[in-house]
Amino acid sequence: MDTSDDLLRSDMSSGHANEDVKASAVQRMRKLLLMPGYSRTADDYDFMDRFVLYIQFFVDLDQADRQQYLQVSRGVVLQKNQILFNIGDPADSFYCVISGSLNVVIDLTRVHLNTKREMNDIVNRAKIYSCLHNPGVGVDESPYCTSYVVRNLKRFDAFGDVGMLTVDGVRTATVVAVEDTFLLRIEREAFLDCRVFHQSKEIHHKLAFLGRVRVLQHWDRESKLKLCGRMERVLKSYNDIVIAQDDEAQSFYLVQLGECRLVKRYKTSTFVELGTVSSGQYVGSFEVLHGLTHAAFSVLVSSPSAVLYRIDKLDFRHHILRDPVAEELLAVDADELYARMHPESVHRDLTINAQWTKCRESIVAEATPRRQRRAPYLQPFDHSLHPSPLHGAPMISVHAPQHHPSDNVKLKLPMSPSAKPSHARRPSMGQLKTPTSPRHIKPWHAMSADAASQKLYVGQQHWLEGRWLVGFEPSSQCVPRHGTS
Structure with missing residues (x-):
């Protein structure tokens, strides 16, 4: 196997940014992307599969899905200040930066802004990249210039998918190379085919999961499909905070794998665990049903890892609470949780726990001296005979005179x-x-x-x-x- 392959493997395993290792790996990746697809071997695709793990777009994909994208990927070479595409051009490709950097430029006169918030967002991005003092790329300074750099694309960044997924199917910005740049390119048809294949698998998993959720089991397939489009997959590890108490309640969560515990803080140092939720259960509906704007308790991951689906509060109201059966089931669970977290119930439980702890300590303190005064433990009797009379007669010398x-x-x-x-x-x-x-x-x-x-x-x-x-x-x-x- 190529030396750069070994260097890439060691670099990815160590996690350190070694420019020499990355340079050698980039050179091989550049060579593989420029050659035709039929010339690549299985080892080449194995190397490419490990290389694209640096790119966030490919991290969440399975190996089979990554292979589909890599088989239709090609290389694109750009010179400094060369324009990749302009705003309004047809969105025909998806790109990933392998080396170099690019600027994303937006012309305010050609962008459709529906709200003032979108305008402020663009201006704030321009301020971040310090482009208000030098607007545009490759043009002279002018107070009448309306083009601003809103983003800088660096190595392992992915872009170009937004234009392909819009209704018009056109580019919403201009992309210009800041230096000599090499890109990974996937054409529109191949990208959409791979995306549809990946989404079909993901939707199948979501539908199977929704069939296990008690409040949604009576839904038909069409209703579940609509909800699948609003579900965002979230990965958490042990003791991660899913919802923090007193934070703004913005989401509803469905637990696919793992367990989470519900913890409420009553005083500065008093934390009470209200219960746990596991696969097929949910959190976040209590605040919506009771009209609370902030979380009433915290949700922490209690298993080594957890997989959750996040649904926005507005989508939760629109898709789930519109069903009267689901709303009734959620209300029953919310009432049960409210009774459990009521201050009187918590005070009663804390009192019972304190009494039991005190009783247990007194029992242990009383029983320990009696246990220590007991006779020492005797080893069990050894029933073996040496030698056993049932397995032979040993020969011994005995002097047997007459007994008196x-x-x-x-x-x-x-x-x-x-x-x-x-x-x-x-x-x-x-x-x-x-x-x-x-x-x-x-x-x-x-x-x-x-x-x-x-x-x-x-x-x-x-x-x-x-x-x-x-x-x-x-x-x-x-x-x-x-x-x-």
């Missing part, structure tokens, strides 16, 4: 639930010999499962009482043959 009655030591053992207590015989230390003893060696016989379970039970009882059993007389089924007793 005085040698028998009777121990009183606890009684098993299912058997009578047995007597234990404590052998003398002289009876045990080392494995090298020349005496005759007699093996132990394997005991039955009942006898083994009885021995385990007896041993466990002695272990719990702290008395270690040295030896005992087993049942008759497992008595070793030591001779005559």
Whole structure:
């Protein structure tokens, strides 16, 4: 792969503005845009796809949608002071700045201004770019000049789509190159085809989502399509503020993915969480239904990320509140939320929480000393025998002379639930010999499962009482043959 491709990848991953890296990447992008589309390879399109992520227009598109745009993209070279198009020309292309810069010039005599606000907006933009002292581009200073620079287009800026989407389909401004400039160009037909394809996918997702919203499930497809055109997709991350309390209420939000919590501030340091909203629910209708101009509570994202659809308050009134069923459902939810956020309800909930916290602390304080005074925890009894009598008979050396009655030591053992207590015989230390003893060696016989379970039970009882059993007389089924007793 090309070296510039590696440099571009490292630059995009690091996020730092390295002019050398960008210059090398721009050179390759320029070369690819100037060659015919059939000459580009899959690696070329992969590089172009990563490069256009610098351009905001392509960031929100899927990779398949970006590929459609890139396949019909071409390169345009402009010299300094060269005019790309004039106001009133047919809007036939969409452009992205790859290198260089351009000025957007508006002629006030040829612009249709419907309100004074639009006029003030243009004048304010001209002030920002300091063009009132030197109006126009490439013309002499004149008090009668009506052309003003309202915007400066730099690298990775996109423009030209407004004229293609208007009814007249003409340019609303003049664009002039400030320096040598290279542009990415997409023609009108290809741009609109890709836009329609992208919008059809987006509308399909919006329709599927609106079908899950409870207050809109009874709507027909035509009504939902009208609302889809007014829905703006918004991405938020954890703890982002969607609506701030006491700010002007301007929007209605539908939650597509994630969760948000409703928090109300009653005093300087008193915050109360009123509830949460998740996918298919909404916020922002409370203020409209109660005639409030400012937000009554704050809405914060409580999930790692959230996707919301924003609808302007005027569109909310025009499209949603015109439906009596939807308005009734929204009113019911608003009344429930009002009862929850009423000061008396909040005071009652805070009082209950304070009482419960105090009660819980007292219970913990009372139970902790008793818990600490309890006997230390004993490890469970080890039921294993080493070696187990059920898996073989170990060979041991035992010296077994005749026992005298005085040698028998009777121990009183606890009684098993299912058997009578047995007597234990404590052998003398002289009876045990080392494995090298020349005496005759007699093996132990394997005991039955009942006898083994009885021995385990007896041993466990002695272990719990702290008395270690040295030896005992087993049942008759497992008595070793030591001779005559």
